[in-house]
Amino acid sequence: xxxxxxxxxxxxxxxxxxxxxxxxxxxxxxxxxxxxxxxxxxxxxxxxxxxxxxxxxxxxxxxxxxxxxxxxxxxxxxxxxxxxxxxxxxxxxxxxxxxxxxxxxxxxxxxxxxxxxxxxxxx
Amino acid sequence: xxxxxxxxxxxxxxxxxxxxxxxxxxxxxxxxxxxxxxxxxxxxxxxxxxxxxxxxxxxxxxxxxxxxxxxxxxxxxxxxxxxxxxxxxxxxxxxxxxxxxxxxxxxxxxxxxxxxxxxxxxx
DNA sequence: GTAAGTATTATACAAAATGTATAATACAAA
DNA sequence: TTTGTATTATACATTTTGTATAATACTTAC
Numbered sequence: 001x002x003x004x005x006x007x008x009x010x011x012x013x014x015x016x017x018x019x020x021x022x023x024x025x026x027x028x029x030x031x032x033x034x035x036x037x038x039x040x041x042x043x044x045x046x047x048x049x050x051x052x053x054x055x056x057x058x059x060x061x062x063x064x065x066x067x068x069x070x071x072x073x074x075x076x077x078x079x080x081x082x083x084x085x086x087x088x089x090x091x092x093x094x095x096x097x098x099x100x101x102x103x104x105x106x107x108x109x110x111x112x113x114x115x116x117x118x119x120x121x122x123x
Numbered sequence: 124x125x126x127x128x129x130x131x132x133x134x135x136x137x138x139x140x141x142x143x144x145x146x147x148x149x150x151x152x153x154x155x156x157x158x159x160x161x162x163x164x165x166x167x168x169x170x171x172x173x174x175x176x177x178x179x180x181x182x183x184x185x186x187x188x189x190x191x192x193x194x195x196x197x198x199x200x201x202x203x204x205x206x207x208x209x210x211x212x213x214x215x216x217x218x219x220x221x222x223x224x225x226x227x228x229x230x231x232x233x234x235x236x237x238x239x240x241x242x243x244x245x246x
Numbered sequence: 247g248t249a250a251g252t253a254t255t256a257t258a259c260a261a262a263a264t265g266t267a268t269a270a271t272a273c274a275a276a
Numbered sequence: 277t278t279t280g281t282a283t284t285a286t287a288c289a290t291t292t293t294g295t296a297t298a299a300t301a302c303t304t305a306c
Binding site: 003006007010011014015017018019020021022024025029032033048049050052070071072094096097098101102103105106107108109110111112114115118119121123 | 126129130133134137138140141142143144145147148152155156171172173175193195217219220221224225226228229230231232233234235237238241242244246
């Protein structure tokens, strides 16, 4: 196996691990953009992450029910185009505050000058 | 429980999950800055993440052995000030390439204009 | 010589998340 | 009736970190 193939294999393995725990963030971010039902959330997550994130609908359903249960997400029903009613999810006020707090502590880091310098460091 | 306490509880739970899978990135980033032994890596991870990341030395040892085994990290020994020799870890050429590839796909996202806009969106 | 502190390695179990498989229910349109 | 859309449910495998416990090894101070 060449170095290029090895690197790709290691990268894929890394990302597989990295993705666990990232899904919540991406769901919240997609709902911050606007009301969405499961398929739209899935599309948002995969496209806006340039497909570094993928997710199964099943995981989305699981998470959304959990989020609704704790009160950070709610939904309203809307008609599907060919099928039963869809649930359009949105962030509650609490959900919005939670996302903002999360971003502040965990994402804004990447705009920190020292981190930015390391990220772009040639080596 | 007030909304503020609830939010804080939810945030802590979220971060606990989020951290899993992030550690590899932080270890690599700390080694990109320069050779370090375990305690220095731990300090880097916790301080540069503004303590949104924490980690146990045990997890670092586990990861570093694994990384060395696959060839993305290596070490050279150096004297401890009061104890046995330390292992100073550094990224191999492959490790550097791997980190760069990871950053490109997973971190540079946050400099994307659409994502940046969502992150800063008032709501 | 002994005790305390530093540094690493090892094993084992709990907790938590996603992937995957499988199945059931429900509605609409061809 | 069949096909496609949409949701819910359960179960197991895999992986990672946290935590606990223990062993080994070297240095310095007492």
